Amino acid sequence: MxxxxxxxxxxxxxxxxxxxxxxxxxxxxxxxxxxxxxxxxxxxxxxxxxxxxxxxxxxxxxxxxxxxxxxxxxxxxxxxxxxxxxxxxxxxxxxxxxxxxxxxxxxxxxxxxMTETSPLGTANQLKAKHSELSADDKLKTRLSQGRPPFGVEIRLVDKDQNNKLLPNDGKTSGNLQIRGYWIVDSYFNSAESALEADGWFDTGDIATINEDGYLSIRDRAKDLIKSGGEWISSVELEDIAMSHPAVAMAAVIGAKHPKWDERPIIIAQLAVGEELTEEALIAHYEGKLAKWQLPDAVVFVDTVPLNGTGKMLKKDMREQYENHLIERGLID
Incomplete structure (x- = not known):
């Protein structure tokens, strides 16, 4: 910092x-x-x-x-x-x-x-070679969560293939794991280790790491939306929703769908004095993502629910809106 x-x-x-x-x-x-x-x-x-x-x-x-x-x-x-x-x-x-x-x-x-990383895992400071980049190109690097400090290591693995190590190419997504001298090894009052067999801690995040070691969190594993066998990042959809000037806050969750298992819907809180239709917000996504990734519906709320630390309560929103598409008949 x-x-x-x-x-x-x-x-x-x-x-x-x-x-x-x-x-x-x-x-x-x-x-x-x-x-x-x-x-x-x-x-x-x-x-x-x-x-x-x-x-x-x-x-x-x-x-x-x-x-x-x-x-x-x-x-x-x-x-x-x-x-x-x-x-x-x-x-x-x-x-x-x-x-x-x-x-x-x-x-x-x-x-x-995370609390388990005491708490800093990575921070985004630009490298010397980034100084000559344009403001927009610097922004692309700034969007990542940065690199780990001395004493901390991170890696990507495929947990479905016995923690197979994945490449740091900025494209391949995998389960993010971390290790270091001040990374958790067990939880309070628990005799069991919190680590994988080889000493790494699984963070529960899905991420990419590029060639320079910059980490980009794609989503929490539990927040990824699985639609027709393909994964959709709620973080990416939220970023696009938040880029609309009428939107003050947005959460994206997976709603049940009889054919595709889950489809993304937006829970949106409008900025004070702003008006926006469901059709207009969905149209805001056109050209930014593949069509199968576009959200199916928008729910406008007075306030997006937050916990005591300011994080969005997606679990509560999933429980409240998981049947939204079925109830509205948006399941074609």
């Missing part, structure tokens, strides 16, 4: 979530000033705090930054002190990275980790 004693960091992450991603400890080690947000995590409160305390680094999940962007645009603040924001917890939409870059002159760093 490139923190130093010159930084003022705002961790919009609760202490009960991997000890606020370890930031209170990292900051104390290097002399970084810390601004704790307290109970008010709405966009207006965060924007005021950033401006008042001249925060230059902010850390949180994408849903938090969506509310910050909306509040900043509404109030007219340019967040002049904010130079870097770190996004973790779930994939950051490309539209959000562009908004911070183009409208607020703020660099967005993608990171990935």
């Amino acid at each position: 490139n923190l130093s004693s010159q930084d003022i960091v705002l961790p919009v992450v609760p202490m009960f979530h991997a000890n606020a991603w370890g930031l209170p400890y990292a900051a104390a080690m290097i002399g970084t000033s810390v601004v704790l947000p307290g109970p008010n995590l709405d966009g207006h409160s965060l924007a005021n705090m950033i401006d008042e305390y001249k925060v230059n680094v902010a850390v949180g999940v994408p849903t938090i930054w969506q509310t910050l962007l909306a509040a900043a645009k509404e109030t007219g603040t340019r967040l002049p002190s904010l130079k870097r924001n770190v996004v973790g917890g779930s994939a950051c939409p490309s539209s959000m990275i562009k908004a911070f870059r183009d409208e607020f002159d703020c660099e967005t760093l993608h990171a990935w980790g």
